[in-house]
Amino acid sequence: MEGLTDFSENHTFHNPELLLKLVKFGDLIEIQDKLRRPHNNNWVLFIRDDFVLHLIEEDFSDKVKFSVDKFTDIFNFSESPCRVNNLGKLATVNNAKLRNMSDEMIHDLTQVEKFDLRYPKHPSQRRQMLMSVVKYDKPLWSSVDEEDAERRQSVEDYFCDLNPWGYQHYEDVAKVAVPGDLIEIKRSSGFYRHWAVYVGDGDCIHVGERTIWNYKIVRENLAQICAFEKYLDMCRVNNLEEWVERKGVKAKKRSDVVAMAESFLGHMFEFHLFRNNCEHFATYCKFGDPISRQVERKTELFDVIVFDFTQFQAEDKHIPRGGGKVS
Incomplete structure (x- = not known):
C-alpha cells in the first residue's frame, strides 16, 4: 500500500475518512490535537471496519483502560486530522520487534481493569507508549528530557513482565509442556495469574486445595485446575x-524442579498475597528463590489495579529460602 508509506513518510496529517480506507490491521494512527499541541496528540491502533483500540482516560486522574470502539464514536472527522505513524525509526533505534497481533490479544487488553499511569509525564507520550507496546515487544515513546531516557529501561522491564499474550487452551499447552515447566493460568478477572509446576502426564503441582485456615500443595491435572x-x-x-x-x-535442572515440587506435596501453604503466593511457590521450585513479578509490578512507575487487596489477610510467613518443607 503505497498510500500508507506516503502518509508515514511525509509527516502530514490527513482527513481521517480517507486514511481509514487505506490503513490495515495493527497500524498505529496518530490523531492531531485540536489546538495542534503535539504533547496532547492521541493514539489509536486500527483493527478493522473503522474499529480501533483506544484508551479511555479518567478526568483528573492518570487511570486509563483499553477499549475497542468505532473511530467515529470517539472522534469527529472534521476535527481529527490524523496520520499513520508506526514509529518505524523509534522501533529500529530501540531494536523493537513486531508482535504477532490477533483478535484474542486485543480482547485480553480490554479485560485489564485499569492502568494507573504515572509516567511518562506528557499525555501523548503515555498514549503513544501504551499503543506501541501492543504493536511491538517493548514500549516506544519520544524522549524529551534526560529523565525520560533514564527511566526507559525500567518501563521496558515492566512491560516485559506484564506481557499478556501467548495463551492457549489448556489441552494444547499440555501437549507441549515438559516436566519442570512453569504454567501460568488466566484467572476469570483482572491481571492476576495462577501459577503451577508441570510434572508430566498432564499434571501440575500447585497451591490448590483450601482448608478452613489455609491452602495445601496438591497434584492435579491441568484440565482439573482450569475447570475451577x-x-x-x-x-x-x-x-x-x-x-x-x-x-x-x-x-x-528440570528433574530437580519436579523433585522440589513433589517434596511439598500434602504440606500446608500459609498464603500471603504479597509475600507467599502461588507464584512464589512455583518460582521457588524453579529457581530456588521465591519471587513474584505480580507483586513487583506495583512500582513507582505504574500500579496495575487488579482487585481489592484488602480482602486478603494472612500470616506473614514465607517459603523457606534455604529449602525444606512448607510448614
Whole structure:
C-alpha cells in the first residue's frame, strides 16, 4: 500500500475518512490535537471496519483502560486530522520487534481493569507508549528530557513482565509442556495469574486445595485446575526467560524442579498475597528463590489495579529460602 508509506513518510496529517480506507490491521494512527499541541496528540491502533483500540482516560486522574470502539464514536472527522505513524525509526533505534497481533490479544487488553499511569509525564507520550507496546515487544515513546531516557529501561522491564499474550487452551499447552515447566493460568478477572509446576502426564503441582485456615500443595491435572471457577481454560508455558536473562538468574535442572515440587506435596501453604503466593511457590521450585513479578509490578512507575487487596489477610510467613518443607 503505497498510500500508507506516503502518509508515514511525509509527516502530514490527513482527513481521517480517507486514511481509514487505506490503513490495515495493527497500524498505529496518530490523531492531531485540536489546538495542534503535539504533547496532547492521541493514539489509536486500527483493527478493522473503522474499529480501533483506544484508551479511555479518567478526568483528573492518570487511570486509563483499553477499549475497542468505532473511530467515529470517539472522534469527529472534521476535527481529527490524523496520520499513520508506526514509529518505524523509534522501533529500529530501540531494536523493537513486531508482535504477532490477533483478535484474542486485543480482547485480553480490554479485560485489564485499569492502568494507573504515572509516567511518562506528557499525555501523548503515555498514549503513544501504551499503543506501541501492543504493536511491538517493548514500549516506544519520544524522549524529551534526560529523565525520560533514564527511566526507559525500567518501563521496558515492566512491560516485559506484564506481557499478556501467548495463551492457549489448556489441552494444547499440555501437549507441549515438559516436566519442570512453569504454567501460568488466566484467572476469570483482572491481571492476576495462577501459577503451577508441570510434572508430566498432564499434571501440575500447585497451591490448590483450601482448608478452613489455609491452602495445601496438591497434584492435579491441568484440565482439573482450569475447570475451577476462578480460572479460565487459557494458560501458557512461561519459564520467565526474559526475566531470567535480565536478572542473571539460573533455573534448576528440570528433574530437580519436579523433585522440589513433589517434596511439598500434602504440606500446608500459609498464603500471603504479597509475600507467599502461588507464584512464589512455583518460582521457588524453579529457581530456588521465591519471587513474584505480580507483586513487583506495583512500582513507582505504574500500579496495575487488579482487585481489592484488602480482602486478603494472612500470616506473614514465607517459603523457606534455604529449602525444606512448607510448614
